[in-house]
Amino acid sequence: MKLTDALSGVALILLGLFMLWQAAQFPVFAGQPYGAALLPRILAAGFVIGGALLVLRDIAARRLAGGPIVAFADELRRPAGWAAMAAVLGNVLAQVLLGPHLGYLPVSVAGLLVLFLVLRLPLLKAAGLAVGTTALCWWLFAVLLRVPLPRGLLEGIV
Template sequence: MRDFVTGLAFVIAGVATIITAQQFPTLPSLQYGPSLFPSIVGAGFCIGGAVLAANALWNRKRAVVQQGVVEVTTLGEPTSGRAGLAMLLPPVAILFYIFASDYIGAMLTMTVIMFVLMILRKTVPWVALVASLLVALAIYFIFSRYLLVPLPQGVLIEGRLPWIF
C-alpha cells in the first residue's frame, strides 16, 4: 500500500511539474523553450509513479488471490538503520550540493557526493575515487561547455579550476 501511495504522489508531482513548466516563457527563435526539460522530467515522474502504483496494485491482487482471503495489511517490516540511512542519502546529497557548490564548486561537490554514495554501496575506494572524478568531469563538461549551463566555480579555488581552463 505504501508503494501505491508513493506512486500516486509521484504522478501528482509530475503533473504539477508539467503544469508549472508550461507557464515558462517561450523563445520565438527556438523550436523548444525552457519548459522542455522540466516537462520531460514531469512526464518521467508520471510514468514512473504510474508504474509503481500499478505494480503495487498488481502485487496486492496477486497476494489476495494466493491467500484466498483478504487479510489486514501491514506496512512491512521496520526498516533497519542502514536502510533508513539509504533513504535519507538523496535529499542530504541535494542539500549538500546546494550549500557546498557555491563554496567548493560544482565539479568538486559532485565528486564528493558520488564518492560517498559509491563508498556506502561498498565500492572499492580507488575505483570509487577514479569513477567519481571521471563522471563529475564528464558531467561538468557536458553542462558547462555543450549545454552552456553556468555551474558554480566556487570561491575555495578562486573561481577557476586550473586543470580544466
C-alpha cells in the same frame, strides 16, 4: 514507506484546508468576481472530498482486514536501506546548500564518493568513478552546453 489510505486521506484533507485558508487571503478586486482564489478553492474542495473518500474506503476495508497504520517496506527496516537513501538525498541537498559556495566540482566529487562507498564499492574504484562522473557532467553541461554550474572556490581556475 507505506501509510494507510486513511492517513494519506487525512493529509490530503489538511492540504485542502491549508489551500482554502491561503486562498481566503488572496486580494479581491472590485468589479471582478472571479479572481486568483477561484481555481485554488475548487482544487481544495477536490482534496477534501478525495481525502474523505480515501479515509472512508480505508475504514471500510480495515474493518474487515485489519493491519498497521504505517508500515515500512522490507528494504527500509534495515539501517543500510536508510543509509543509501540518506546518501542520495544528501548528495542533492549538498549541491543546494554547499554548491553555490564551494562550487559544483568539489561537492559533486565528495558527494558521489560517499554514495559509491555506501553502495559498497572499493575505495579506489569509488574515487575514480566519482571524479570521472563529475568530469563528464562538467564537460557535457558546463563546457558543451554552457550551463553556468557554480564555480565556487574554483572561480577563475575552471
